[in-house]
Amino acid sequence: MSIRAEMLQVAREAKAASLILATLSSAVKNQLLERMADALEKNTEPLIAANELDLAAARKRDIAPAMLDRLMLDEGRIGGMAAGLREVALLSDPVGEVTGMWRRPNGIQVGRMRIPLGVIGIIYESRPNVTADAAALCLKSGNAVILRGGSEAFHSNSAIGEILRRELRALGLPEGALQVITTTDRNAVTELLKLEEEIDLIIPRGGESLIRFVSEHSRIPVIKHYKGVCHTFVDASADFEMAERICINAKVQRPGVCNAMETLLIHKDIAETFVPRIAEIMRGQGVELRGCPITREFAENVKEATEEDWGTEYLDLILAVKVVDDLSEAIAHIQRYASLHTEVIVTSDYGNAQRFIREINSSVVMVNASSRFSDGNQLGLGAEIGISTSKLHSFGPMGLEDLTTRKFVVFGDGQIRS
Amino acid sequence: MSIRAEMLQVAREAKAASLILATLSSAVKNQLLERMADALEKNTEPLIAANELDLAAARKRDIAPAMLDRLMLDEGRIGGMAAGLREVALLSDPVGEVTGMWRRPNGIQVGRMRIPLGVIGIIYESRPNVTADAAALCLKSGNAVILRGGSEAFHSNSAIGEILRRELRALGLPEGALQVITTTDRNAVTELLKLEEEIDLIIPRGGESLIRFVSEHSRIPVIKHYKGVCHTFVDASADFEMAERICINAKVQRPGVCNAMETLLIHKDIAETFVPRIAEIMRGQGVELRGCPITREFAENVKEATEEDWGTEYLDLILAVKVVDDLSEAIAHIQRYASLHTEVIVTSDYGNAQRFIREINSSVVMVNASSRFSDGNQLGLGAEIGISTSKLHSFGPMGLEDLTTRKFVVFGDGQIRS
Structure with a gap:
């Protein structure tokens, strides 16, 4: 036959x-x-x-x-x-x-x-x-x-x-x-x-x-489901301890999976204090940082991020870091580089949380939680047959x-x- | 450019x-x-x-x-x-x-x-x-x-x-x-x-x-949406007047559209009385009939249906008619030839209605109503962008x-x- x-x-x-x-x-x-x-x-x-x-x-x-x-x-x-x-x-x-x-x-x-x-x-x-x-x-x-x-x-x-x-x-x-x-x-x-x-x-x-x-x-x-270039945006009003906890979990807990964080965006108003803190903690966890010029100004041992870094799924202990002017720039960056998998905002501002939820149309959009929750079991679907990053029929886990x-x-x- | x-x-x-x-x-x-x-x-x-x-x-x-x-x-x-x-x-x-x-x-x-x-x-x-x-x-x-x-x-x-x-x-x-x-x-x-x-x-x-x-x-x-080969099955317990009204509407009201009936299935226990009645009414409306041997036994001027007829979307005043032994044969016929558009049962039997609804997985399945209702406006969706006969994302109007x-x-x- x-x-x-x-x-x-x-x-x-x-x-x-x-x-x-x-x-x-x-x-x-x-x-x-x-x-x-x-x-x-x-x-x-x-x-x-x-x-x-x-x-x-x-x-x-x-x-x-x-x-x-x-x-x-x-x-x-x-x-x-x-x-x-x-x-x-x-x-x-x-x-x-x-x-x-x-x-x-x-x-x-x-x-x-x-x-x-x-x-x-x-x-x-x-x-x-x-x-x-x-x-x-x-x-x-x-x-x-x-x-x-x-x-x-x-x-x-x-x-x-x-x-x-x-x-x-x-x-x-x-x-x-x-x-x-x-x-x-x-x-x-x-x-x-x-x-x-x-x-x-x-x-x-x-x-x-x-x-x-x-x-x-x-x-x-x-x-x-091609890839997961997941972003976390730490807003100016974020609780720093919460932001650190979420960022470490999202990057380090299991770096080789699609819901791990690949790019960290930080509001410029907190860059001077938050960038050195998170850089030190990440380095302590063995994470290599690649940053924008402002990130490199506030933290040591940060490589220069290239255009390619913003679209890369490292699946490894590497993190791209960018300081943005405001929520609008964070949203624009995500809309340009995201793989439509999972994006997170850490904020204590009600309006910014609502706007992020409304304007980011990736398959999973989160406020104040680790991107690592983006899977069928964690979200409560029971077992998972896969994750869709195209929009027809199913979108997400x-x-x-x-x-x-x-x-x-x-x-x-x-x-x-x- | x-x-x-x-x-x-x-x-x-x-x-x-x-x-x-x-x-x-x-x-x-x-x-x-x-x-x-x-x-x-x-x-x-x-x-x-x-x-x-x-x-x-x-x-x-x-x-x-x-x-x-x-x-x-x-x-x-x-x-x-x-x-x-x-x-x-x-x-x-x-x-x-x-x-x-x-x-x-x-x-x-x-x-x-x-x-x-x-x-x-x-x-x-x-x-x-x-x-x-x-x-x-x-x-x-x-x-x-x-x-x-x-x-x-x-x-x-x-x-x-x-x-x-x-x-x-x-x-x-x-x-x-x-x-x-x-x-x-x-x-x-x-x-x-x-x-x-x-x-x-x-x-x-x-x-x-x-x-x-x-x-x-x-x-x-x-x-x-390729085509609509819509079936109506008239069960043994059907109200004859209702069945006639539904069949005429489904075939004649607008024969050139995808939700018009193309094949009529009739339970054998009522064939002797229902086939000649519906044949006469259809002929009165200018409908050409193509039937199985039993249909041709009970009605005059019915052409012999070929294998091809069972899968054809006529979009015209032509109707294929087949007498079936029971609901199981009707379901099997529909599963074999349907285009997954719309199928109708006319019955007064609760169990048969439930079984038809459960076992026929076309995009629209109806009890005691004309297949002509199978469109977005009629079903209450408001306007309609199209009808899907494939199952991913959307199925039906x-x-x-x-x-x-x-x-x-x-x-x-x-x-x-x-």
Whole structure:
């Protein structure tokens, strides 16, 4: 069979399964996820054995230690996957929710009801736990899922997929609901991305080059997240201790993630006092500073920031610092350089807080809190399937609800249009 | 300037303007729309003169009379455009609405606030009124809009655009907020469709070939609507008079539109009595019937339906008719052939109504009402920017709310992540 025919068959099986999944009760979906969690734990040994094959191949290719660590499965990580499945089972089911209903003058009752999207394709790299996590979120929201992991995790992903599919079979549910693409053909992804009749959404998870490749080749809608250049603006009225606490947390707690702060903006009225304080604290935490001329005037050992620094996602212990004239300049700077991920103002001024909330249209806008809260779990969505920095369908951290759409439901008693 | 550079400039001006539009109060936006309505009416004569240039060119090309009529502007139609602008001014503004807010265990308050999408591109054919209608909906929802009409309406669209832009100027608002692409270069559209950094959404309005072209060439998200193959299922328990009224209205009232019924499904238990009745009434209305073998057994002058008929959008006085064994077969038929537009059940059985609503996941699902209600005005959305038959972002008729997205807003008092 050609790779094109093979992918079409996968997608058609998923579409057929999606019709059945869409009608399942929450109780059945939860039972399925619980059984899947148990099955992963019962199969720890074969999973570790399959993972060992991937690790051995990776070692032969002299892969970086950090990548090897991401790839590795042990009892703890398998337990973590199982716990993730059980957490998703506990989340409330968005399917069937009616988000509004009204009556028209002619008496028809019109409402909007949440339904699954249908078939979701996830294209991801490295971490094998995505196989279980993404499958759980898609299935709980009534969607069929097609998973295509990286070749470096081939054996691990296949083994996880087979264990999970056994539980679909055991409950008499169609296996097309969860498919792991195991072909090594590199054209599998490009062929999948053409199947707009069968697949409703593609979510790429991985580096920027993967995401760009997927979004350029896909005829199917893609929810994408390129990068997070998160800003924190410390206003003239900020409580200094609060500002320091928030800035340190946002920069240092986990610098390698997309919701870490990359640029710090400081109001000029407090520059003389706040810049040296924050510079000293940041240096104490091992953070390299790159600043504008005023920053460099008030603090030592600050490199000169270039134009490129303002748009860079360092993902490292590096921070760009700029002193701005006022809130307007801070907003203009953010509008120019932000990646639409997360922006924070630290202020005690009511009007400035309101204006920042109103005028900054990044996907998450915060007053007096660390940008590190910008994720699905922290914001209260339950588990997270990804973060969208494009505005269509979803904007910001995405939970179960973002894997659904809404149909109109109309209840009449014989009305016709005149 | 190359066409690429020209389109990039248009898009960048739109993006800059969108930042200002996003912060406008509803009062200012409504004032703008009211002024635009007045300006169209005051400029009836120059508009008709510009339109006459398009009509003359069309007549030279021997265009079909129906197309000529769609292109034509007269005092009545210009008044209609002005009335449309005033109607949009009266609609409530979705921007700033907070659709939910909750408190997390650590005390941060998290909400979701509606914001404009940013820049919307509308690519359309023929009717010049789309220029004013689409502009009004985009501006009211705080978006900048780039309009690209068909070459056949070049002079009309340019004149409408110039009149509307004058009112932006008069209020001190950026003209980049409303731009009509007037170049005749055929590459303008393909260049626009590449500008994913500047444009947030493309809505094509026109025939299937235009929509396919746009969706295949766009790197920007596209909301598309290919066709409407709408079904009505008359259940065994249906009130015959209600069923007839609904079927006639759905087929005959305006057969050339996407929410007209194209396929009628009839429960086999009532086939012997209902098929001849509805066949006679349909014939009396000039409707050609194409039926399955059982339909042809119970009614005269019914052509044999082919496989192709079940998937066809006739947009004409033609109806495909099929007798089905039960609700399950009706649902399976709809799931196989529907275009996800609108499906109707006529029934007096509570359980069947509920099951139809639950299991049919087209964008509009109705009980005991005509499919002709499937439009934004009739369903209560106010004006309609289009109908989406793909599930991402919007599904079904789209109103002002569908031209917005939601950002997360977070109010803290110094929280950091532990």
